[in-house]
Amino acid sequence: MTTHADQTTPFVPRFDAPESQGRKLAIICSKGNLDMAYPGLILANAALGEGVETHLFFTFWGFDMINKKTSGDLKFTMLGNTATHLPQGLGGIPGMTHLATSQMKKAIAELDVPEVPEFLDQIVGSGGHLWACRMSADMQHLTEGDLRDDVEGIISASDFIELTEGAQLLFI
């Protein structure tokens, strides 16, 4: 048994240890499927809760996560996803994507994990930064008005690399 009782300084968690200060995380969100939206959101949220400066860069299909028209309507499909361990033919039946999406949303809600738009609200509320990819915006003919108001800007890949200097990076 270790005893700290005889020490004059109480044993306290090192929440603000200097070695953990200044950590940065950059997450590139490139997918627009419901199931592939969550890993980035969960990790961003976790990093923010640990005091890590966090930037999310939405590119290609990841734009669906921040496009006001699609953000709340991402889908999950069994097609091409062998991890469902069901015959692939089932995924092509009309209505199956809708069904799979509803099931997944229900499972996520049961864990009290928010839907994508609300999750992004939480991330921004926690101090996270959202950025949109210039090339994706141009390809999809979208402007800032089409995106969530809290997207801080439509920026080039170089700009993103510059502003996340020294950050750890995740590509999803």
Added chain:
Amino acid sequence: MPTTTIAGHAVEVNDEGFLTRPDQWSDDLGTELARLIGIELTADHWKLVHFLRDDFAHQGETATLRRVSTQTGTPIKSLFDLFPGKPAKKMAYVAGLPKPKGCV
């Protein structure tokens, strides 16, 4: 389990310094735990700390930041203002509870 003395009370803590016995906690101890991590508790802090205590008593686990926010109606941003840096862990520490296990 290691023990440490906080505000004259010998309390059991884990290897990170979180209290391991919720029954060893009191409001006075909470005030001191907060002071040790650089927080002076206001009425807004207490509302959250008492929510965490009650919720733990009923759920058997520490509320995540999201649960604290939705159940108390406190915006996430305010939680970060009140317990800067690592709000979920700091709140749990002040409330004498284990750090939350949930991911969100």
